[in-house]
Amino acid sequence: MIEKLLTMSFSYRNCMIIWVCLPLLSSGNAVFGGSIVKFLPGFDGELPFKLETGYITVAESELFYYFIESELSPESDPVLVWYSGGPGCSTLNGIIYEIGPLAFNITAYQGGTPILEYYPYSWTKTSNILFIDAPVGTGFSYAINSSAYPSSDTKSAEQTYEFLLKWFTDHPQFLANQLFIGADSYSGISAPIVVKHIIDGADAGVFPRLNLKGYILGCPRTVETINENSKVTYCHRMGLISDPLFEQARESCNGSYYEVEADESECYINLQKIDKLIHDINKNHILEPKCTWASPDQDGESDIRSLKEESENFILSPPRIPDFWCHNFNYALSYIWANDISVQEALNVRVGTIKDWKRCDKKLNYTMNVYSVLDVHRYLSSKGLQVLVYNGDHDLVVPNIGTQDWIKLLNNMTVDFEWRPWFADGQIAGYNIKYSRRGSGYRLTYATVLGAGHVPQEYKRRECFDMYDRWIHYYPI
Incomplete structure (x- = not known):
């Protein structure tokens, strides 16, 4: 009976009988679209944070997500939506190697199930994070039929926006939380488009209304010509x-x-x-x-x-x-762990949907059809958003020079404070500069991360946590 109710159309989710069934679902650690995960293979004991995994159906695709509640105050802390670059890189990469509360014990590995440890300087210390395997074909996301697999920059952005509308409908308790969109590397193309969809949807009266406050981009692909030209100068x-x-x-x-x-x-x-x-x-x-x-x-x-x-x-x-x-050695354990059947069962991955999990799928059926999102950033600069953009200063994939060049091309920007160092543990962790646009409330902070590569939070995990923790709470970096 419950399964039948859950498959009812979207428009009937507010009916009385659905809400009556919610306590029954909660008692079994289930929620709309997902389930609570308390234990993971390789981790000793119960997880010290709340993890929910599940799927959201979007255009004949099943997009997989991990939702980790803030370890401080989930009711009031911001919600950060995060997906990785590639295109085709699983967001599990972000959870374990970059901004999440888990890490592999690489040095102690002797075979078998890799050991997972709690990582204390996680961005979940200060915000709720919704990790999405997007576009379809990434990580544990899959298409219901083969015709739904082809994707593109524009299609991926549209589907991610639709995903968010459905996820927040299923999780209305987070609608009032401040919302930030986050992405890195190649997803620097689609993420600003997602932000634009949210703003345009709110203007058009689309429900639910998302409480968007800003976005964050790490080493983002933005303008192809600027990015490529900057490599010689770098x-x-x-x-x-x-x-x-x-x-x-x-x-x-x-x-x-x-x-x-x-x-x-x-x-x-x-x-x-x-x-x-x-x-x-x-x-x-x-x-x-x-x-x-x-x-x-x-x-x-x-x-x-x-x-x-x-x-x-x-x-x-x-x-x-x-x-x-070699840096690639760090990734080896993710392939062993994520392809383990017991791990997929613990994560509530649907059996048989993913036969060979890849950290980054290089054969993804994906069309790169957007070569510049500079005009999108210009449009967003009039919307009163808070923005953080950062680069590793040893990254030759997306050099910091190119990022600074396109930021200077935004409209009507003034410098709030000049180039200056920022610190972590009393040491210089990078440099930053802050811009604003008069009359709009728009604020953009640009930061470099000293000694970091592509992507910075993978190389300087602790320092990037300090940077994010200050910025998300509106403090100077």
Whole structure:
């Protein structure tokens, strides 16, 4: 009977008989669309925080989510919606490696189920976080039929917005909480579009009305041309290319290094020289080893096709040589853990829907159809939002130079305070600058994270918590 009631149409959810059934559902640790998870394989004892997992149906797709209540005051703390980049990277990556309250014990791993430990400097210390596996095909999200798998920047943003409307309808107790949208890396494209959908929906009287207050973007893809052009300038500033070569490239390319045709022009030749110099640099963090290659190419070209096709997934097992370390080793345990049947059962993943969980699915059926969201940011700058944008200063995927360049192109911005350091544990953790737009209430804080790569909270987890904790409560970073 309860199952039949739960499948009734959306418009009947307020009927008397549904509300009568709610106490029965709660007593079984179930809620609309999800269930409470108290124990996880690899974690010793009951989880010290409240975790709910479940699915929301959106356009013949089942989008999987993890909701972790604030460990301080869930009734009044903000709700942060978070999804990862890629596109196609599971938000489990965010929970375990970046901003969540769990972490793998990597050094003690001896085989079997990986050990999970409680991580104290989680963003859930100060906010509720709704983690979404989006777009469909990411993490544990799946399509009801194959025709629903193809996605794109615009489609993903629309579906995420629809997901939020349905999730908050099922969780009305959080509608009054302040809402922030958060994303990193490639999702810097779709996240601002989601924010625009929320604002436009509120203006059009769409129910429920979401209490949107702002958004947060880590190393965000924003304008393709600006991002790509900034890489040459960044390489020069970091000493990866010489002064003469940089000047030659700048003059011959007229300052534009993106999509230069392969020919014999001086610009193309100079860019080839630059590419060769940084070929064996780890773009995610320029100071870390590029471990996807067994050894640096001597001729600048590898003939190992499999490494080219799946370089990020090449090393998927912990190191056998104690002194040899690669950042990809950290990801190995997530594949072992998330593909364990007992883990999927504990998370209430539907049996048989995901046969091979991937941290980042490189074969996702996805069309990148938005090349710039600068105009979206300009539109949002008139809406009185609070915004935090940040970069790792050792990231060559989305260099901090490019992010600062597009921020300067926003309309009618004034500087509230100039470039200055921010601190964590008494040490400089990065630098920041704050902008505002007169008359709109719009505030944008831009911050760098010292020594961090792509994405910053994975490299400087404690420092990024301090940054977020101050910003989300409207304190200066």
